[in-house]
Amino acid sequence: MSADLLHDDVALMLRAGEHRYTTGRRQVVAALHAAANPVTIPQILEVETSLAQSSVYRNLAILEEVGVVARIVTHDDHARYELAEKLTDDHHHHLICTTCGAVSDFELPPEVERTLDSAFTASAAAANFQIEGHRLDLIGSCANCL
Amino acid sequence: MSADLLHDDVALMLRAGEHRYTTGRRQVVAALHAAANPVTIPQILEVETSLAQSSVYRNLAILEEVGVVARIVTHDDHARYELAEKLTDDHHHHLICTTCGAVSDFELPPEVERTLDSAFTASAAAANFQIEGHRLDLIGSCANCL
DNA sequence: ATTTATGCAAATCGTTTGCAAACCT
DNA sequence: AGGTTTGCAAACGATTTGCATAAAT
Secondary structure (H helix, E strand, O other): OOHHHHHHHHHHHHHHOOOOOOHHHHHHHHHHHHOOOOEEHHHHHHHOOOOOHHHHHHHHHHHHHOOOEEEEOOOOOOOEEEEOHHHHOOOOEEEEEOOOOOEEEEOOOHHHHHHHHHHHHHHHHHHOOEEEEEEEEEEEEOHHHO | OOHHHHHHHHHHHHHHOOOOOOHHHHHHHHHHHHOOOOEEHHHHHHHOOOOOHHHHHHHHHHHHHOOOEEEEOOOOOOOEEEEOHHHHOOOOEEEEEOOOOOEEEEOOOHHHHHHHHHHHHHHHHHHOOEEEEEEEEEEEEOHHHO
């Protein structure tokens, strides 16, 4: 997706939540868009050195609230953030390295995703659980750490 | 599995790692065994009031290290712990409630698990990633919070 | 007897928050 | 002007750690 369309979408989503699309928020979104993989807040601060740490924390919380970013919690020290799938049209899962903490993306074949979705729907119905989303991660060692 | 066999297995796994199976560790394992769902450390301390918080943190870390327990990280304040699947012979996944933080278990049909495993193996090979395990959780609202 | 585990209190560190100044509309 | 957002520094809270004592082998 082009950067302009992305920013337009983000602006709409923020406005729907009564928030403004400020320069700082734009920089955060740009950093996430530029990153190949989910990134930590220290990594964002390294790239966008003009941002205050507390503002990045606050803005990522707001961006998560309005559905622009997804937060990924691992056993690693820092949480990681990426643009929401809705914005990138890219359904994927994560490879989480237990050695270095890196998180990278991978995809499953569409027919596997369909199988999964039906199974999820059935399981959730049986437990009277209302699905908002799912997370499917592989835990192990990445190519760099092998 | 009977409690005795469980404790025997745990004792072996701890000894393999040069650790002792003390009373405190036994109490932690018993609490996990008694719990229907993955529990937080405050929940363990409520049940086993004689345990010191720091020892429970330390012992769960050791039990995780030797493969007796699995730690589940969610967006919730506290991590949750459960007995490792290897010990309970029970492969399952989690329903994570975004409202109250509760985590409960569910299972997928065996044929879905098989499909998933093949897909994982293929994806990991393509990324040169060595799988140690996976996590597959449904995020949403539990029956109590609907 | 020697090593490992415990309990307490203090330290750590990612994240959150209060508040006054700066910004947007 | 009237609200929101920012940056700084201080607060918070889950988890970790130092150290002297107790328990296990």
